[in-house]
Each structure stands twice: as structure tokens, then as C-alpha cells.
Amino acid sequence: MIVEGTVLRGRALEPVEGRVVVEDGRITAVEEADVDSDDIVLPAFVNAHTHIGDSIAKEAGAGLSLDELVAPPDGLKHRLLREASREEKIEAMRRSLRFMESSGTATCVEFREGGVEGVELIREATAGLDIDPVVLGRETVDAMRDADGFGASGARDGDFDRARNATREEGKLFGIHAGERDSHDIDPALDLAPDFLVHVVHPEPVHLDRIEDGGVPVVVCPRSNLVTGVGVPPMRELADRTTVALGTDNVMLNSPSMFREMEFAAKLGDVSAREVLQMATVNGADVAGLDYGCVEPGREAKLLVLDGDSDNLAGARDVVRAVVRRAGVDDVKDVLL
Structure with missing residues (x-):
């Protein structure tokens, strides 16, 4: 060719x-x-952070806070996921995967709710498509073992030491949300020696030093952060310290379009267009270990x-x-x- x-x-x-x-x-x-x-x-494109199970509830929860929308176990998304049938969840995810594929995304790094069953659902949703998600199981070690790694919700939501150790033993990816609403969970997240952090909207100088010293990549999701009202990640400061990748986050809040995410990142952050395109392609591939x-x-x-x-x-x-x-x-x- x-x-x-x-x-x-x-x-x-x-x-x-x-x-x-x-x-x-x-x-x-x-x-x-x-x-x-x-x-x-x-x-x-490499969409470095998604929650596509939320495809069953696009634009739900207007006016709700971040915790009311997505905090486990009873945030709106989790309640709606529990109420939806297996077939509804598979079809909704398939539609989002098909949209990503047709709009130029080779893979997404998916934080997959629902334990082992959640991992099975996205595998079924992907059947017959060319897009090849990197699936990070959540909630249980067994989900991690059936997936490509573990995607932790955040250090304030529980103790992830066992999941981190098991992931390390398996040689798989471990990612964790941190610094989305405030800075309080960044140090505990970094203490787990993650392969990458997601969001980091509110880092303090000590956190930036730890991120740089540990070579910990960060995935930013500026559209999601704006929708939930938590602020805008300091993309310039992060890019000066580490590898920064780009993700679209919850399909409930935003379409999984990397074109839209790039435009927002370029116009909101003090970063060049070239840096943003790197965030949407090679940097995301580096974070996920893709060739x-x-x-x-x-x-x-x-x-x-x-x-x-x-x-x-x-x-x-x-x-x-x-x-x-x-x-x-x-x-x-x-x-x-």
C-alpha cells in the first residue's frame, strides 16, 4: 500500500x-x-482516557456535581449502568467505538466499569471493528487479569495497594485518576507508582516535582474538566515536566472526538498545535506501550x-x-x- x-x-x-x-x-x-x-x-489518534460505558446516558445529569455524576458506587453513571441490560450496554459501546474508528482513532484507553463482566462487554462490543481498545479493568483484581491492566478511580475512593501489586506482577498497565477536583489525592496516587495519572487539574509545585522525578505521564481531559466545573489542567506546566497525552473521558459528558479535544486543548492551554497533536497521537501511544x-x-x-x-x-x-x-x-x- x-x-x-x-x-x-x-x-x-x-x-x-x-x-x-x-x-x-x-x-x-x-x-x-x-x-x-x-x-x-x-x-x-490514540484516545488515552475514555469511559465508553457511559454511552448509554449521553447528556444525562445536567447540573450535577462531579461526585453526583461519576463517583462510585452510586454516582448517576453507576446507577444507570446497573439499570441497563447487557445488550443495551454492548450496543451503546459499539456505537461509540464505531464513531471513534470512523473519525480516525486507532485505540482508546478504556477505564472499564463492571469488573470481569465489564471487560467481557467491551470485548463483545469491539468484535468486527478495527479499533483495538486498551482495556483497563476496574473494581477487582480478576478484572485486571482479564484485561490489559487496572484503571483506578482515585486514591480517595479506596485502597488500591493490592490491585497495584497484582498489576505489577502481571506486567500490565496501572492508571489512576488524581487531582481532578483538588490536590488532596495526588500524593497518595503517586505513592502507588502508577504508569500514568489522569486529569491532574490541581497540582502543586511539590506534585509537579514528583511527577517529573518519577517520569509519570499524565493524561489530560480539558473538555470533561470544563463540563464538570473543576477547572483547566495546567497543560504547559505538565508538558514541561513529563509526557502529556489527551483523552475525551466520559461519553456521558462529551463525544469521543479527538478533533474536538485537540481544538479545546490548543485554544485553552498554553501549548502549541504541534504539542497538542503529539498528545493525541504518539504521546498516547507511549503511555499505553503501543507501537x-x-x-x-x-x-x-x-x-x-x-x-x-x-x-x-x-x-x-x-x-x-x-x-x-x-x-x-x-x-x-x-x-x-
């Missing part, structure tokens, strides 16, 4: 005119050349092709900036997963 156009090459997402050569599902070459194509070729998210030889060929001659993108002088701040689902020409 050969894909031609303006290629956003390497970790730096350097725009070059040319082609990407793919053999047996891997990129074998990125060649600079004069080509007759207005397409924009970039890595498919894609970057257009360079040797990587898995999971690519997104945008129509650079669409009415929305035609005439763009800065391709990376246009992809981050302007592009949308309507500009997607092909998704190669």
Missing part, C-alpha cells in the same frame, strides 16, 4: 510532501517526493488521511495547526487501521 500527500512525519510531525509505503501492516518507508495529492497523512502513533519506518501502519482540499481545510498555510484547530470528522477521507 502506498499513501501519498503531505505526510506529518516522525515524532516531530514534520510536514513533508511524499508517500508512506506500507507492507504487511507496517510502515517500511516515508519518502519525500513530488506527488499529485492534497491529502494530509498523519498517525491515527504506533507515529509515521516512521518500523511502526505499525495505523494512519488517518484527511482531505486537504475540503472546503474546511483548503488554503491552510500551517498544516499542523489546521489539523489541530480546524479539522473535523467531515474532513476524514480514509482511516487505515
